[in-house]
Amino acid sequence: MVQALRRRWTRVVRQHIFPPPCVRADCRVSATARIWRRFPPIRMRQAWLCSPQCLEKEARSIFDQVSSLPMPDLPPNHRVPLGLLMLEHGYVSEEQLRTALEMQTRERRGRIGEWLQALHFVTERQVLTALGVQWACPLLSLRQAPDPACSRMLPMPLLRALHLVPVRFISATRLLYVAVCVRVNYRVLASIEQMVDCRTIPCLVGDRKMDGWLRQAQNLERDVQVFDRTSGPVEMARITASYVARLSAQEVRIVRCGPYVWARLQVGSNATDLLFTVKSMMDEVSAAISDSRSPIAEMDRLEDAISLKPGINRPPAGR
Template sequence: MPWRSRRRPVFEEQWGCSGRCVLAMVRDALRREMGDRTSATTSALHHHRVPLGLLLLSQGWITHPQLRRALEAQRQNGTGRIGEWLIAECGLEAEQITRGLSLQWSCPVLSVEGFSPEAMALVMPEIFVERFGLMPLRIAGGRILYVAFEDHLDASASLAIERMTGLKVESGILNEVQFRAAQSRLLECDRVEVKIEAVSDADTLAGRITAILEQKQPVASRLVRLHHYYWLRLWLENGAVGKPGKFPFSGEDMGDYVFTVGAQG
């Protein structure tokens, strides 16, 4: 029987005995991802947070007149974060804003110590780094991946990275200047090749992913959703499956696909 010699593709630790079998597994994964309520938007998550200006005021780091001045400058210009205006209009240090953000989000302030842009560039597609203001920094203890955010945490993004890499993700805030400098270095590095596609609906997406798996025949693959993006990662040869978890140590023999569905494309 033809299926007896078939050992690929492997999708989320399951072997696909036939194209129909692979399609069923992909549809199950899409139902799981599309029904995942953990990916609430950042703005929705932010509603219960104490506004940064009020938090800084409560800490005694700014005065009422300073806060009013910054808010007025922000209103008149129609752009910019309140922290930026407190620095520009009131002379606050960037470090004070970073400390305030860490209090606002109940998370640590991270540093770039131990940052390896060549290794971290392999963690995720460039589009996520640019669109969601996040950046992988380092792996600690072989099992913990530290991910830095510029001005807010994104639990959905952290969960997606955790599920894709098999590593526990710890999130924190990084100083804006350090964040920008590290991001620039990261984006200059080689990474896993990525293809970005838009599809019309979920059925089309399931068929497209199945076709990719059947064509590429990966030894491992996984699908996760990061907000409105669907991220498919392929490990094409046994040597590409790194340790710890499924963290890649090279972009060779790997592939990333990022999909959007319908109007979200």
């Protein structure tokens, strides 16, 4: 109680009697005026902004920077192909792998693990084990359903777009266990860490389990606004500043996360999320995903590997 009062008093003193200086060189608000202003100072990236107007100007350059980042989600191509890993583990024969790759090439859809399962050559568990080796990521074994409070830590549209669900949060160490099913996107995890102020640990689960969890999490919608059509960083900054003014937000964080530019507005212990979709990003995300699943690329790599080592026992290093 005493501590809470002390914290509140410190905040009042900090915000109204000795407000931190505004980081904008072009700030027009005088030091005296700042003491009487309506808005609390707003923190963004270790700097302070005196008003939503100054925040809008500062946010423009951040939005510009994160929107123009090169497509972040291209999968690194040095991972050993999944088919080869399964071959090495003895889960499939060369014949079965060829059959699955031919099906995938002919149909031009699906991942190799999905085809191998559809043809009843392997179990889901075997595919997950090989994926775990491919991404150096543990398999998730949860006895209960994911903690709903934990799933609510991230905005639902983001979970749906990226196919991941936070399942456990250890507050003492600020560790967030995140279930993923397609592949581990380390850049997305880094963005989540920045937003939630935590360290993430990815764990693999099967597609069906993930779909079920995403359906359950649907009902846990947190405060989130999605903007599908914005003209660019200037409009993103304007929208963010108007939400900051309306909510009297005390902190703003902005990151690029998959197909979204994600802004989180902190008001006390509550957060409101703004997600901005940029069309070109969505196009690039789908292109990157389809490229990562390209059956022809996988087939080429398999052919190369087999020709390098007849009777293949282990996949070639560095491919």
